[in-house]
Amino acid sequence: MSQTLTVEGMSCEHCEQTVEEALEGVDGVESADADRESERATVEGDADPQTLVSAVDEAGYDASA
Numbered sequence: 001m002s003q004t005l006t007v008e009g010m011s012c013e014h015c016e017q018t019v020e021e022a023l024e025g026v027d028g029v030e031s032a033d034a035d036r037e038s039e040r041a042t043v044e045g046d047a048d049p050q051t052l053v054s055a056v057d058e059a060g061y062d063a064s065a
Contacts, residue, residue, distance in 0.1 A: 003043045005052060009061040010036035022059035026051055 010016055016034040019041055023032035028047035035041070041063070043052060049065040056063035 005041045007063045022055045
């Protein structure tokens, strides 16, 4: 299952990597791809959307499902 989050605050490639690593650390996530230009992150897997948002928030970015 694919989910898309809106992620604000990414300004560089390192930011994208930080968001991807935060998402990939959530149980149920198979892969994550963040794109600062579209302000979105796409997640493959069956993780809880609120858990994904919390992981991104804890990494220092503003996310919403």
